[in-house]
Amino acid sequence: MRFLVLLVLLVSVSLADVRVVVTYPWIGDLVRKIGGDRVSIHVIAKGTEDPHFVVPKPSHIAKLRRADLLIIQGAYLEVGFLPPLLRQANNLKIQPGREGFLDLSNYVQLIEKPEVVSRAMGDVHPEGNPHYHLDPYNIPLLAEAVKEKLCKIDPDGCPLYEKNFEEFASRWRSKLIEWNREFSTLKGVRVIAYHSLFNYLLKRYGIVLAGTLEPLPGIPPTRSHIEKLLRLENVKIILVGVYNERRTARFLAERIGAKVVLLPHDVGSLPEVRDLFSLFDEILRRLKDG
Ligand SMILES: [Zn+2]
Known part of the structure; x- marks a missing residue:
């Protein structure tokens, strides 16, 4: 009997688990803050790595193959390493355009956008500057996009995601007041x-x-x-x-x-x-x- 209870518990825990793969650690942190214990997160790049030139290791393929959701920074930042990994993972659910795919660059205003895409913007920013997470005003917009997506993928978890988002956004708002004051000096x-x-x-x-x-x-x-x-x-x-x-x-x-x-x-x-x-x-x- 005790075994059965344990088994039921284990099954329900693993059912609640949304398997998320993200490209960069800051996205992983955002997903953790909104998703809490309902999500498991695998991060592809290390924080110490050059984000334009991440080494695509085969270990990421297995994680992508089993993922329910892939969240990327977009704006061409991952173009050097993500496409081959995605091809080999062969997971239809997380392909661009599918429900299990989220490109966060669609939720912010990119700066330094070239009028025509060309080498004039150098080798690595063909669509504008992709490092938009370094404007603290963008973070709540991105948190909301993550919350909306998690709610779609896992509707049972939505009340928790909403609650976590509200807490995060409110904490962020008070930090913004402090950052605005300090950075303005x-x-x-x-x-x-x-x-x-x-x-x-x-x-x-x-x-x-x-x-x-x-x-x-x-x-x-x-x-x-x-x-x-x-x-x-x-x-x-x-x-x-x-x-x-x-x-x-x-x-x-x-x-x-x-x-x-x-x-x-x-x-x-x-x-x-x-x-x-x-x-x-x-x-x-x-x-x-x-
Ligand atoms: Zn760059």
């Missing part, structure tokens, strides 16, 4: 960034992007481009991502009297960044120290 500060990784954040808070070390997104710095950057004045900070080489940034910083600041771009990119809240807290802390 950086308004007008001139920075150079290695890649256009933090542009949404800089734009939101009026921090001035005077230039990027890459001449175009995804194109490594060249001597002639660095020479142009050497002429920039009043640049306080050079921003580098955790996966960028730092030699060029240090070289430039020494000559123009700026400081190199390493910024996290995703959950898990630095040990301090455990979730989306600490992601923005840590970015703020490092920018203010810089």
Whole structure:
């Protein structure tokens, strides 16, 4: 009898489990916050990896094959590694356009969209800047999209997803008040960034992007481009991502009297960044120290 009860319990627990695969750790954190214990999450990229060049490991294929839902950042960010994984997983449910597929880039306004798609935007941003999760105002929109999708896939769990979403959104709103106050003290500060990784954040808070070390997104710095950057004045900070080489940034910083600041771009990119809240807290802390 006891065995039977246990069996029934186990079956009901596994039935409640929505198997979600996400491409990046910040999406995983968002799904965990909304889905709670009803979802199991597999994250493809590591927070320390370059999000444009994730290594497609075969271990992800099995997870994709059994997934109920695939959530991606979109805007061409995963184009280098996701299509072959999806093909090999051969799971109809999670193909683009199906119910088990969610492209979060459809829920925000992309910036730096080229008028015509061409190499003019460099190698890695053909449809505009895909790093939209670094505008804290976008996060509640994305949380809502995740909640809606989970409700569709698992209607029995919807009351829980609604409740978790409300709690998350309300906590986020109060943090926004704090972040708005703190980030606004950086308004007008001139920075150079290695890649256009933090542009949404800089734009939101009026921090001035005077230039990027890459001449175009995804194109490594060249001597002639660095020479142009050497002429920039009043640049306080050079921003580098955790996966960028730092030699060029240090070289430039020494000559123009700026400081190199390493910024996290995703959950898990630095040990301090455990979730989306600490992601923005840590970015703020490092920018203010810089
Ligand atoms: Zn990029």
